[in-house]
Amino acid sequence: MSYSPANVDQVLEGSGNEVLVRARGLTKKFGSFTAVEGIDFDLYRGEAFGFLGPNGAGKSSTMRMIGCVSPPTSGELSILGRDPVRDGSAIRARLGVVPQDDTLDVELTVRENLLVYGRYFGLPRHVIRERTAALLDFVQLADRAKDKVDPLSGGLKRRLTIARSLINEPEILILDEPTTGLDPQARHVVWDRLFRLKQRGVTLILTTHYMDEAEQLCDRLVVMDHGRFAAEGSPRDLIARYCSPEVLELRFGPALHETAADKLKDFSAERTEVLADRILLYVTDGDAALAAVRAAGLEPLTSLVRRGTLEDVFLRLTGRRLED
Amino acid sequence: MSLWPLSIRALRCWLTVYRRIWRSGIWSSVLGPVCYLGALGFGLGSLVDRHSTASLGGVPYLAFVAPAILASGAMNSAMNQASYPVFGSIKWNKIYLVAQASPLRPGDIFRGHLMFMAMRIAMNAAVVIVIMWAFGSVRSAWVALAYPAAVLTGLAFAAPIAAWAVTVKLETSFGYVFRFVMMPLMLFSGTFFPLSQLPAGLRALAYATPLWHGVALCRAFSLGTAPGDPLGMLGHAAYLTVLAAAGTWAGTRTYRRRLYV
Numbered sequence: 055m056s057y058s059p060a061n062v063d064q065v066l067e068g069s070g071n072e073v074l075v076r077a078r079g080l081t082k083k084f085g086s087f088t089a090v091e092g093i094d095f096d097l098y099r100g101e102a103f104g105f106l107g108p109n110g111a112g113k114s115s116t117m118r119m120i121g122c123v124s125p126p127t128s129g130e131l132s133i134l135g136r137d138p139v140r141d142g143s144a145i146r147a148r149l150g151v152v153p154q155d156d157t158l159d160v161e162l163t164v165r166e167n168l169l170v171y172g173r174y175f176g177l178p179r180h181v182i183r184e185r186t187a188a189l190l191d192f193v194q195l196a197d198r199a200k201d202k203v204d205p206l207s208g209g210l211k212r213r214l215t216i217a218r219s220l221i222n223e224p225e226i227l228i229l230d231e232p233t234t235g236l237d238p239q240a241r242h243v244v245w246d247r248l249f250r251l252k253q254r255g256v257t258l259i260l261t262t263h264y265m266d267e268a269e270q271l272c273d274r275l276v277v278m279d280h281g282r283f284a285a286e287g288s289p290r291d292l293i294a295r296y297c298s299p300e301v302l303e304l305r306f307g308p309a310l311h312e313t314a315a316d317k318l319k320d321f322s323a324e325r326t327e328v329l330a331d332r333i334l335l336y337v338t339d340g341d342a343a344l345a346a347v348r349a350a351g352l353e354p355l356t357s358l359v360r361r362g363t364l365e366d367v368f369l370r371l372t373g374r375r376l377e378d
Numbered sequence: 379m380s381l382w383p384l385s386i387r388a389l390r391c392w393l394t395v396y397r398r399i400w401r402s403g404i405w406s407s408v409l410g411p412v413c414y415l416g417a418l419g420f421g422l423g424s425l426v427d428r429h430s431t432a433s434l435g436g437v438p439y440l441a442f443v444a445p446a447i448l449a450s451g452a453m454n455s456a457m458n459q460a461s462y463p464v465f466g467s468i469k470w471n472k473i474y475l476v477a478q479a480s481p482l483r484p485g486d487i488f489r490g491h492l493m494f495m496a497m498r499i500a501m502n503a504a505v506v507i508v509i510m511w512a513f514g515s516v517r518s519a520w521v522a523l524a525y526p527a528a529v530l531t532g533l534a535f536a537a538p539i540a541a542w543a544v545t546v547k548l549e550t551s552f553g554y555v556f557r558f559v560m561m562p563l564m565l566f567s568g569t570f571f572p573l574s575q576l577p578a579g580l581r582a583l584a585y586a587t588p589l590w591h592g593v594a595l596c597r598a599f600s601l602g603t604a605p606g607d608p609l610g611m612l613g614h615a616a617y618l619t620v621l622a623a624a625g626t627w628a629g630t631r632t633y634r635r636r637l638y639v
Contacts, residue, residue, distance in 0.1 A: 084639070123478050123638060143384070143481040151479035157472040161398050170391045174480030176383075222480075 072099040074226055074257055075120055079129035082115045082281075089115040091281035092129060099225075102248075102258040104268045106364075107278035108372050113261040114154070116278075117230050120259060122146050134225065147175060150224030150256075154231045156211045158218070160204040164195060167203060168218055175222040182221065189217040193247060209240025216247060227251060229260040233267060245270050265364040277371050284371040289364050296370055297362035298324045298336035302343045304354040305332045314352050321347070325370075336362070384482050388490020389497075391473065396494070407455075411506045414447045415440070415513050418570065433572050437517065437601055444515035445524055445600035446569035448506045449592035452532035455502045457560055459495040460539035461552045467491070468544070474637060484633035488544075492537060492626065499532030500525075510600070518602025527599055527615070531592030534618040537625025541632045563589040568597075591617045 075097040082090040090112040097103050105113040118124035119131060122142035131138055133145050158167050165186055172182035190196040193213035203211065212232065219227060232248065233241040248271055252258055262268055268275050269289045276286040285292055302323075306314040315328045323335040323343065337343040340359030347354070419440030426439040434442040467474040477487050507525055510516055539555075546552070566580070567589035573581050584590050591614040598604040604611050 121479060125638060143483055146479065147481045149479070153475070153479070155472075157476045159395065159471055159473065159476075161395065161471075166394060170394050171476065171480070173390050173394075174387050174477055174482055176387060176481070219479075 073097065074099050074134055075259070076132045077130065080116070080119065080126055080131050081128045082112070082119060082124065083127040088281055090119070093276075093278075093281075093283055095276065095283075095286075097226075097257065097259060099257055100252075100255050101273045102252050102260070102271050104272035104275035105259075105261040105278055106263065106265075106268055106275055106368060107261075107284075108263065111278040111372070112281040113278055114230055115281075117228055117259070117261055121149060121151050121228055147222060148225050150219035150222065150227040152212075152215050152219045152227065152229040152232055154234065156208075156215050158203045158211055158214060160202070163200055163202055164190065164206075164214055165199045167214065168221055171218045172221045177222070185221055185223075186217075189220055192220075192250075193217045194243070207240070209236050209243065212236060212240065212244060213247065216244070220251075224256065226257045226259060229258065231261055231263070233262075233264065241267075265368055269364050277368060279372045285367070292367045293362050293364060296367040299338050299362055300336075300340035300343075301360050301362055301366060302335040302337055302340045302347075303332050303358040303360070304335070304344075304347065304352075305356045306352070307355050314354075317350065317352060318347070321350075336366070384486035385489035385493065387480075388477055388482055388487050389493045390490075391477065392491060392494035395473075396498075407502045407505050408509070411447055411451060411509045414451075415444060415509060415515065418443050418447070419513060419515060433574055435572075435601065435603070438515075440513065440515045441517050441601060442572075442597070443570060444510045444513065445596035446567075446593045448503060448510065448524060448528045448600070449531050449596040450564050450567070450569050450589060451506050452499050452503050452528040452592065453535050453560065453563065453589055455499050456495065456532040456535035457539060457556065459498050460536045461543050461555070462549065464491065464540050464543035465546055465549055465552070468636070469549075474544075474633075478637055484637045485630040487637070488540065488629045488633040489626070492533075492540060492629065495536045495540065496529065496533055499536065500529045503528040503532070516600055518600065520599040520602050520604050522599075523604070524596045524599035527592065527595040530615065530618045530622065531589070531596070534588050534592070534621040534625070537622045537629055539625070541625050541629035544629070544632050544636045563587055568593050588618060588621055 073096045075095070077093060077095050079092045079094065080090060081088065081092050093116070105116060107113050115124065119126050119138065120133060122133065122138040122145050125139050134148055136145050138145055159170065162170065168186045168189065169182055172185070177185075186199075187196070190199055193216055195210060195213055195217065198206065198210065203214065206214065216232070229248070233244050236244065245267070248258060252271075258271065260271065272289060274286070274288055275292070277284045277292070285296060287295065304314070304318075311331075311333075315333055318326055318333055318335065321335065323337050325336040327334040327336070335343055344357055344359065423439035423443070426434075431437060431439065431442075474487050478484070482490070503525060506528070507521065510521075543552070566576070566584050567587055568584065569589070573584050573590070576584060595611060595614040595618070598607065598611060
C-alpha cells in the first residue's frame with residue numbers, strides 16, 4: 055500500500071518534501087515468523103511520523119531496521135539516501151535513538167553518560183562538554199549533572215536518554231515508546247520537549263500504543279497489525295475515515311444490557327459495538343442519536359456523547375482481542 | 379572507515395567505566411597471587427624441596443610454580459573479563475546495545491572490549507610478576523618476556539571466550555565452563571607438577587591444551603631456560619597466537635550475528 059494523501063503537502067510545507075527514509079516492500083523475517091511484511095512508506099524531513107499498533111505488530115522491528123541494527127530480509131530501504139546494510143555506520147552517525155528500555159549506565163553520573171556516548175560519535179571533549187551543558191538545560195536536568203544515574207526517577211532517566219540521543223545533533227530521532235511507564239506529569243514534559251525538537255526541524259519517528267501520544271505528536275501515522283499497515287494518514291484523516299464524528303456510549307445495567315443490544319442492532323448508527331458493560335453507537339450527531347434511542351423506548355442508565363478518537367480507530371482496525 | 383579508530387572509541391567507554399570501579403578489584407588481584415605463592419611456594423614447596431627436584435628441572439618448587447601461577451592467573455582474568463561482562467553488556471548494563479546505536483559496528487564493539495580485556499589481563503599479570511620478584515622466585519632477566527607471554531596466554535583465552543559468551547542465552551553456562559574447563563586446565567597443565575608425572579595418554583591431552591603452552595612459555599622465561607629451546611618457544615607462542623587470532627576472527631562474526639538480528 056503506497057501512501058500520499060492530499061494534505062501531506064500542507065503538513066510538510068517548507069520542508070522541501072525531502073524524503074529521508076524510503077521503504078518499498080520492506081520485510082523482516084525471524085525464521086518462519088514474519089515480523090514485517092512488505093511495507094511501503096516515505097518519511098519526509100521535519101515531520102513527526104508515528105508507528106502505532108498492538109504489541110507484536112512489527113513496530114520495533116521496523117524501527118530497528120531504520121536504526122541500521124537489523125538488516126532487512128527483503129525489500130528496499132534507504133535512509134538519508136544510503137543503504138543501511140552497507141553504510142550503517144555513516145547513517146547511524148546522523149541518527150538519534152531513544153530505546154524502549156533505558157540503557158543508561160547507572161554506575162556513571164548524568165554527565166559521564168553523555169561523555170561516553172559522545173565519544174562513540176568521535177566528538178572531541180570540548181564539543182561534548184558544550185553540548186552536554188546545552189542538552190541538560192534542554193531536558194531540565196542541569197542541576198543533576200554530577201549525580202549518579204541510579205537514583206533518578208523514571209521520568210528523569212527518560213529525559214536523560216533523550217538528551218543522550220541528541221549529543222550528535224541527529225537529523226532523525228527514533229523513539230521506541232518514549233513515554234511507556236512514565237507518570238502523567240513526566241509524559242507531558244517529554245511531549246513538550248519532543249514538540250520543541252520538532253519545531254527545531256528534527257525529524258521524529260516514534261512508536262507508541264498511546265493514542266493521546268500519537269495525536270499530540272504525530273503529523274502522520276500508520277497503524278500496524280500483523281506486520282502490515284492497516285491504515286495510514288494524519289490523526290484527523292484516520293478519524294474521519296475509520297470512525298464517526300461522534301460516539302454515543304450507553305449503559306443499561308446488567309439486566310437490560312442484552313435486550314437493549316438486540317434492539318439497537320437495527321438502529322441507524324454507522325456502526326454499533328457491544329462491549330461487556332456498554333454499547334457504543336458510532337454516529338454523526340450524538341445528541342440526535344440519543345433522542346432517537348429514547349424515542350424507541352430505551353432509557354439508558356447513563357449516556358455519554360463524545361468525539362470520535364484515534365483510540366476508536368485503533369480498536370476498530372486492530373480489534374479488541376488480546377495478543378502476546 | 380578503518381578498523382581501529384572506531385574500536386578505540388569502544389575501549390574509551392570501558393576505561394571511563396573502569397575509572398569508577400577499579401578500587402574494588404585492586405585488592406583481589408594482589409591477594410590472589412600472594413596467597414598462591416605463599417601457600418604453594420613456601421608451604422607445599424618446603425615439603426617438595428626436601429626430596430629430589432630433578433623432575434622440576436632442579437629448581438626450587440617456588441621457582442617452578444610461580445610462572446605457572448602467572449600463566450594460569452592470566453587465563454583466569456581472561457575468563458573473568460570475557461564471560462559475565464560480555465553477557466552483561468547485552469543483558470544487564472546493555473553497554474553493547476547503547477554502542478550499537480552509534481557509528482560503532484559489532485566488530486568495533488568486540489575489538490574495543492577485547493582491548494580493554496587485554497589491558498586488564500596485562501595489569502593483573504604485572505602485579506603477579508612484581509609479587510613473584512618480591513618472593514624471590516624469579517631466576518632470570520628473561521622474565522621480562524614472561525610478561526608478554528602471560529598477556530598472550532590471556533588473549534588466547536579471552537578472544538574465543540568472548541566470541542562464545544556473546545552468544546550465551548543463560549548465565550548458568552559460565553558456571554559449567556569454570557568447573558569443567560578452567561578448573562581441569564588449571565590443575566593438569568603442568569602448573570603445580572610437571573607433566574612427566576602424568577600417565578602417557580593424559581600427557582598427550584595436556585600438551586594439546588592452551589594453558590600448558592602458556593605455562594611452558596612463562597616458565598622458560600622465568601627460569602631462563604628459553605634460549606636453549608628457541609624453536610619450542612616459537613611453537614608455544616605460535617599456538618597461542620593462532621588461538622587468539624581465531625577467537626578475534628570468530629568474535630567479529632558472533633558479535634555481528636548476535637547484535638544485528
